[in-house]
Amino acid sequence: PAFTALQVMQDAPVIPVIVLNDVAHAVPMARALVAGGVRMLEVTLRTPQALACMEAIARDVPEAVVGAGTVRSKADAQAAANAGARFAVSPGYTSAVGQACRDLGLSLLPGVATGSEIMMAQEDGFTQLKFFPAMQAGGPAMLKAWSGPFFDVKFCPTGGVTLQNAPEFLALPNVICVGGSWIVPADAMLKGEWDKITQLAKDTQALRK
Numbered sequence: 001p002a003f004t005a006l007q008v009m010q011d012a013p014v015i016p017v018i019v020l021n022d023v024a025h026a027v028p029m030a031r032a033l034v035a036g037g038v039r040m041l042e043v044t045l046r047t048p049q050a051l052a053c054m055e056a057i058a059r060d061v062p063e064a065v066v067g068a069g070t071v072r073s074k075a076d077a078q079a080a081a082n083a084g085a086r087f088a089v090s091p092g093y094t095s096a097v098g099q100a101c102r103d104l105g106l107s108l109l110p111g112v113a114t115g116s117e118i119m120m121a122q123e124d125g126f127t128q129l130k131f132f133p134a135m136q137a138g139g140p141a142m143l144k145a146w147s148g149p150f151f152d153v154k155f156c157p158t159g160g161v162t163l164q165n166a167p168e169f170l171a172l173p174n175v176i177c178v179g180g181s182w183i184v185p186a187d188a189m190l191k192g193e194w195d196k197i198t199q200l201a202k203d204t205q206a207l208r209k
Protein backbone atom coordinates (compact mmCIF):
# COMPACT_ATOMS: atom_id res chain seq x y z
CA PRO A 1 0.00 0.00 0.00
CA ALA A 2 1.04 3.59 -0.59
CA PHE A 3 0.57 4.31 3.12
CA THR A 4 1.03 1.83 5.94
CA ALA A 5 -1.38 1.88 8.87
CA LEU A 6 1.45 3.29 10.97
CA GLN A 7 1.95 6.18 8.54
CA VAL A 8 -1.78 6.87 8.56
CA MET A 9 -1.69 7.01 12.37
CA GLN A 10 1.44 9.14 12.61
CA ASP A 11 0.41 11.86 10.18
CA ALA A 12 -1.69 13.92 12.62
CA PRO A 13 -2.86 13.54 16.25
CA VAL A 14 -6.43 12.89 15.08
CA ILE A 15 -8.01 10.81 12.34
CA PRO A 16 -11.34 12.49 11.61
CA VAL A 17 -14.32 10.15 11.48
CA ILE A 18 -16.45 11.70 8.77
CA VAL A 19 -20.13 11.07 8.04
CA LEU A 20 -21.14 12.65 4.73
CA ASN A 21 -24.75 12.96 3.65
CA ASP A 22 -24.19 15.21 0.66
CA VAL A 23 -21.62 14.77 -2.13
CA ALA A 24 -21.43 18.56 -2.44
CA HIS A 25 -19.90 18.69 1.05
CA ALA A 26 -17.08 16.24 0.35
CA VAL A 27 -14.54 18.45 -1.42
CA PRO A 28 -14.94 21.64 0.67
CA MET A 29 -14.85 19.52 3.85
CA ALA A 30 -11.64 17.77 2.73
CA ARG A 31 -10.03 21.09 1.76
CA ALA A 32 -11.01 22.58 5.13
CA LEU A 33 -9.34 19.72 7.01
CA VAL A 34 -6.21 19.84 4.85
CA ALA A 35 -5.98 23.59 5.51
CA GLY A 36 -6.00 22.75 9.21
CA GLY A 37 -3.17 20.22 8.84
CA VAL A 38 -5.28 17.05 8.80
CA ARG A 39 -4.99 15.04 5.60
CA MET A 40 -5.75 11.41 6.52
CA LEU A 41 -9.53 11.39 6.16
CA GLU A 42 -11.74 8.49 7.24
CA VAL A 43 -15.01 8.67 5.31
CA THR A 44 -17.43 6.23 6.89
CA LEU A 45 -19.38 3.78 4.76
CA ARG A 46 -22.64 4.54 6.51
CA THR A 47 -24.43 6.79 4.09
CA PRO A 48 -25.52 6.10 0.52
CA GLN A 49 -23.28 8.97 -0.62
CA ALA A 50 -20.07 7.75 1.05
CA LEU A 51 -18.49 6.12 -2.00
CA ALA A 52 -19.25 9.06 -4.28
CA CYS A 53 -17.77 11.36 -1.63
CA MET A 54 -14.54 9.31 -1.56
CA GLU A 55 -14.33 9.47 -5.34
CA ALA A 56 -14.76 13.24 -5.29
CA ILE A 57 -12.06 13.73 -2.64
CA ALA A 58 -9.65 11.34 -4.38
CA ARG A 59 -10.18 13.21 -7.66
CA ASP A 60 -10.25 16.83 -6.49
CA VAL A 61 -8.18 17.05 -3.31
CA PRO A 62 -4.75 15.56 -4.07
CA GLU A 63 -3.31 16.80 -0.75
CA ALA A 64 -5.76 14.59 1.13
CA VAL A 65 -5.45 10.83 1.61
CA VAL A 66 -8.94 9.41 1.63
CA GLY A 67 -9.69 6.25 3.58
CA ALA A 68 -12.83 4.26 4.21
CA GLY A 69 -14.30 3.77 7.66
CA THR A 70 -16.96 1.31 8.79
CA VAL A 71 -15.47 -1.41 6.54
CA ARG A 72 -17.27 -4.56 7.72
CA SER A 73 -16.95 -6.96 4.77
CA LYS A 74 -14.91 -7.92 1.74
CA ALA A 75 -17.51 -6.16 -0.41
CA ASP A 76 -17.07 -2.95 1.60
CA ALA A 77 -13.29 -3.12 1.15
CA GLN A 78 -13.65 -3.74 -2.58
CA ALA A 79 -16.09 -0.85 -3.04
CA ALA A 80 -13.84 1.47 -1.02
CA ALA A 81 -10.76 0.57 -3.07
CA ASN A 82 -12.72 1.13 -6.28
CA ALA A 83 -13.76 4.56 -5.00
CA GLY A 84 -10.14 5.57 -4.43
CA ALA A 85 -9.74 4.80 -0.72
CA ARG A 86 -6.10 4.28 0.24
CA PHE A 87 -6.64 2.90 3.73
CA ALA A 88 -9.45 1.21 5.61
CA VAL A 89 -10.71 1.32 9.17
CA SER A 90 -13.07 -1.31 10.60
CA PRO A 91 -15.24 -1.19 13.73
CA GLY A 92 -14.33 -4.81 14.54
CA TYR A 93 -12.07 -7.48 13.09
CA THR A 94 -12.55 -10.58 10.96
CA SER A 95 -9.90 -12.47 9.02
CA ALA A 96 -12.05 -12.04 5.89
CA VAL A 97 -11.81 -8.26 6.13
CA GLY A 98 -8.09 -8.46 6.92
CA GLN A 99 -7.42 -10.69 3.91
CA ALA A 100 -9.61 -8.60 1.59
CA CYS A 101 -7.71 -5.42 2.47
CA ARG A 102 -4.37 -7.20 1.95
CA ASP A 103 -5.45 -8.48 -1.44
CA LEU A 104 -6.57 -4.97 -2.44
CA GLY A 105 -3.41 -3.25 -1.21
CA LEU A 106 -5.37 -1.25 1.36
CA SER A 107 -3.72 -0.76 4.73
CA LEU A 108 -6.16 -1.62 7.50
CA LEU A 109 -6.66 -0.28 10.99
CA PRO A 110 -8.77 -3.05 12.55
CA GLY A 111 -11.13 -2.27 15.42
CA VAL A 112 -10.79 -4.22 18.66
CA ALA A 113 -12.34 -4.04 22.12
CA THR A 114 -11.13 -7.25 23.82
CA GLY A 115 -7.95 -9.24 24.33
CA SER A 116 -9.20 -12.05 22.10
CA GLU A 117 -9.83 -9.63 19.26
CA ILE A 118 -6.33 -8.19 19.66
CA MET A 119 -4.92 -11.73 19.49
CA MET A 120 -6.89 -12.56 16.34
CA ALA A 121 -5.73 -9.39 14.62
CA GLN A 122 -2.14 -10.04 15.72
CA GLU A 123 -2.32 -13.62 14.41
CA ASP A 124 -3.11 -12.11 11.01
CA GLY A 125 -0.21 -9.69 11.23
CA PHE A 126 -1.93 -6.50 12.38
CA THR A 127 -0.14 -4.68 15.20
CA GLN A 128 -1.60 -1.17 14.84
CA LEU A 129 -5.21 -1.32 15.94
CA LYS A 130 -8.19 0.91 16.56
CA PHE A 131 -9.62 0.67 20.08
CA PHE A 132 -13.35 1.00 19.54
CA PRO A 133 -15.50 2.23 21.19
CA ALA A 134 -12.75 3.63 23.35
CA MET A 135 -14.56 5.56 26.08
CA GLN A 136 -17.45 3.13 26.32
CA ALA A 137 -15.15 0.07 26.48
CA GLY A 138 -12.85 1.26 29.24
CA GLY A 139 -11.04 4.41 28.13
CA PRO A 140 -7.42 5.13 29.04
CA ALA A 141 -7.50 2.60 31.91
CA MET A 142 -8.16 -0.19 29.43
CA LEU A 143 -5.18 0.83 27.30
CA LYS A 144 -2.96 0.89 30.39
CA ALA A 145 -4.09 -2.64 31.25
CA TRP A 146 -3.38 -3.83 27.68
CA SER A 147 0.10 -2.29 27.65
CA GLY A 148 1.37 -5.23 29.74
CA PRO A 149 0.35 -8.32 27.74
CA PHE A 150 0.07 -6.49 24.42
CA PHE A 151 3.32 -4.54 24.78
CA ASP A 152 3.96 -4.73 21.03
CA VAL A 153 0.61 -3.28 19.91
CA LYS A 154 -0.16 0.41 19.21
CA PHE A 155 -3.65 1.86 19.30
CA CYS A 156 -5.84 4.58 17.86
CA PRO A 157 -8.63 5.00 20.43
CA THR A 158 -11.88 6.12 18.80
CA GLY A 159 -15.40 6.57 20.14
CA GLY A 160 -16.21 9.22 22.72
CA VAL A 161 -12.86 10.97 22.26
CA THR A 162 -12.92 14.79 22.46
CA LEU A 163 -10.42 17.64 22.40
CA GLN A 164 -10.70 17.61 26.20
CA ASN A 165 -9.97 13.92 26.85
CA ALA A 166 -7.60 13.33 23.91
CA PRO A 167 -4.48 14.39 25.88
CA GLU A 168 -5.05 11.63 28.41
CA PHE A 169 -5.07 9.05 25.60
CA LEU A 170 -2.15 10.57 23.71
CA ALA A 171 0.00 10.58 26.85
CA LEU A 172 -0.05 6.77 26.83
CA PRO A 173 2.99 5.07 25.21
CA ASN A 174 0.76 2.59 23.34
CA VAL A 175 -1.35 5.33 21.72
CA ILE A 176 -0.17 6.93 18.47
CA CYS A 177 -3.22 9.00 17.56
CA VAL A 178 -6.92 9.20 18.34
CA GLY A 179 -9.97 9.13 16.08
CA GLY A 180 -13.06 11.25 16.40
CA SER A 181 -15.96 12.97 14.76
CA TRP A 182 -15.74 16.19 16.75
CA ILE A 183 -13.65 18.02 14.17
CA VAL A 184 -16.29 17.54 11.46
CA PRO A 185 -19.59 18.56 13.06
CA ALA A 186 -22.65 17.82 10.95
CA ASP A 187 -24.14 21.27 11.55
CA ALA A 188 -20.96 23.02 10.36
CA MET A 189 -21.14 21.05 7.10
CA LEU A 190 -24.84 21.80 6.66
CA LYS A 191 -24.19 25.50 7.13
CA GLY A 192 -21.06 25.46 4.98
CA GLU A 193 -18.92 26.71 7.87
CA TRP A 194 -15.67 25.39 6.41
CA ASP A 195 -13.50 27.86 8.34
CA LYS A 196 -14.90 26.40 11.54
CA ILE A 197 -13.77 22.92 10.47
CA THR A 198 -10.32 24.26 9.58
CA GLN A 199 -10.09 25.82 13.06
CA LEU A 200 -11.18 22.56 14.75
CA ALA A 201 -8.46 20.75 12.79
CA LYS A 202 -5.87 23.38 13.74
CA ASP A 203 -6.88 23.05 17.40
CA THR A 204 -5.79 19.41 17.30
CA GLN A 205 -2.22 20.26 16.26
CA ALA A 206 -1.49 21.23 19.88
CA LEU A 207 -2.14 17.56 20.73
CA ARG A 208 0.85 16.39 18.71
CA LYS A 209 2.92 13.88 20.64
Ligand code: 3PG
Pocket (backbone or CB within 6 Å): 017, 132, 133, 158, 159, 160, 161, 179, 180, 181, 182
Ligand atom coordinates in the same frame (compact mmCIF):
# COMPACT_ATOMS: atom_id res chain seq x y z
C1 3PG B 1 -17.77 6.21 15.08
O1 3PG B 1 -17.57 5.16 14.53
O2 3PG B 1 -18.86 6.79 15.13
C2 3PG B 1 -16.56 6.83 15.62
O3 3PG B 1 -15.95 6.03 16.52
C3 3PG B 1 -16.74 8.20 16.12
O4 3PG B 1 -17.05 8.25 17.43
P1 3PG B 1 -17.31 9.67 18.02
O5 3PG B 1 -18.47 10.26 17.27
O6 3PG B 1 -17.62 9.41 19.47
O7 3PG B 1 -16.04 10.48 17.84
